[in-house]
Amino acid sequence: MRVLVIGSGAREHALCVALTSDPAVEALACAPGNAGTRQLAEPFALDVRDPDPDAVAALARTWQADLVVVGPEVPLVAGAADAVRDAGIACFGPSAQAAQLEGSKSFAKHVMTAAGVPTAQAWPVGGPAELETALDEVAALTGGAPYVVKDDGLAAGKGVLVTSDRAAAVAHGQAVLDAGGAVLVEEYLDGPEVSLFAVTDGTTVRPLVPAQDFKRRDDGDGGPNTGGMGAYAPLPWAPAGLVDEVLATVLQPTVDEMARRGEPFSGLLYAGLALTSRGVRVVEFNARFGDPETQVVLPLLATPLAGLLYASATGTLAAHPPLEWRAGSAVTVVVAAAGYPEAPRTGDPVTGADGEGVLHAGTALADDGSVVSAGGRVLAVTAVGDDLAAARQAAYERVAGVRLAGAHWRTDIALGAVEGRIALP
Ligand code: AMP
Ligand code: GLY
Numbered sequence: 139m140r141v142l143v144i145g146s147g148a149r150e151h152a153l154c155v156a157l158t159s160d161p162a163v164e165a166l167a168c169a170p171g172n173a174g175t176r177q178l179a180e181p182f183a184l185d186v187r188d189p190d191p192d193a194v195a196a197l198a199r200t201w202q203a204d205l206v207v208v209g210p211e212v213p214l215v216a217g218a219a220d221a222v223r224d225a226g227i228a229c230f231g232p233s234a235q236a237a238q239l240e241g242s243k244s245f246a247k248h249v250m251t252a253a254g255v256p257t258a259q260a261w262p263v264g265g266p267a268e269l270e271t272a273l274d275e276v277a278a279l280t281g282g283a284p285y286v287v288k289d290d291g292l293a294a295g296k297g298v299l300v301t302s303d304r305a306a307a308v309a310h311g312q313a314v315l316d317a318g319g320a321v322l323v324e325e326y327l328d329g330p331e332v333s334l335f336a337v338t339d340g341t342t343v344r345p346l347v348p349a350q351d352f353k354r355r356d357d358g359d360g361g362p363n364t365g366g367m368g369a370y371a372p373l374p375w376a377p378a379g380l381v382d383e384v385l386a387t388v389l390q391p392t393v394d395e396m397a398r399r400g401e402p403f404s405g406l407l408y409a410g411l412a413l414t415s416r417g418v419r420v421v422e423f424n425a426r427f428g429d430p431e432t433q434v435v436l437p438l439l440a441t442p443l444a445g446l447l448y449a450s451a452t453g454t455l456a457a458h459p460p461l462e463w464r465a466g467s468a469v470t471v472v473v474a475a476a477g478y479p480e481a482p483r484t485g486d487p488v489t490g491a492d493g494e495g496v497l498h499a500g501t502a503l504a505d506d507g508s509v510v511s512a513g514g515r516v517l518a519v520t521a522v523g524d525d526l527a528a529a530r531q532a533a534y535e536r537v538a539g540v541r542l543a544g545a546h547w548r549t550d551i552a553l554g555a556v557e558g559r560i561a562l563p
Contacts, residue, residue, distance in 0.1 A: 174498025476544025
């Protein structure tokens, strides 16, 4: 099978690593890729920030791909999977319409309401007056909990403000409105967060192992929200039966509701969950593999990846054998550029980034063939171990081997779980 991966992050590098170890994969390409994926997959120029679906389909055709795997949300929302399928090529990833589960938080809320999926109560805001009213209503309902104000559209994980400062909540909502966006005010969800991925073909749903992401920049969950600073899997503290419960109450009902609407969702359904004092609630859906959680979920998957994604793309998941998992745990630590997330500095030399488990995100090759930083999240340094403590130690040992001027990373990825400090409310 010839597999073309679309994207340029550490998620795509992790996909390439897993696909390379599937004997069914004869050839691998990654467009545009990065300095890490180039070691495994043929690179092709492609603008993933402003993707042209027809350019993705044309590349798939000329490269004679049997399967296209679309990594990021932006090309999916733009219709890349539709264009590839229209060209008669199997594609792992939802249609533009189905990707609205991620592309529009209000669409996702409508689907969840129709499907009876538990989520935070939300108030759509069309203008400044409604913003004040929504904040009044949510304050009356939750009595002193922080305000949650969201950009309704795609914002790379940075569109959400959680704050107890009402003026800051108003300012964030106003900034989104001023930029021409729509705003959602939400009930605050307490409790630890879980990312649960499921592969689906629009009918059958196969959950993967749960993971946890660290969205804040700084140790102890301080600083601004980022695209994600690290992750680990599986979750030693997760309640028994969590995956089955989420499959029954969230994943399957959502997939069924999308099919009922005539907008079947195939690809990767990512449920961002909060385990609150009132039960499991959906924080958000994403329509693709999460980054950085993919970097810890895929190394634990023993089932060959290409066959699984092909089954999703071709509607044959019901006939696919049950997923098999390796024992042990995985941890990934994101090494970010100076200035990330606000204004990442790029163009710095990166060394020591060719070791095992060092997945590349924002990297590029300079003219002389050396690796330079090219984005905010530069590397996702990953290790697998017999248990979480061993995986964590190995990941940080690998971090110590990389050099990037001005780099920063969290030192507490998976620490609370190793120390048994994750409490369910
Ligand atoms: P989102 O872009 O919706 O995934 O939100 C990004 C992050 O903001 C989430 O991972 C949570 O940490 C936080 N967040 C979003 N919605 C809520 C909520 N209703 N209550 C508490 N935290 C939230
Ligand atoms: N890990 C967060 C995301 O992929 O959106």
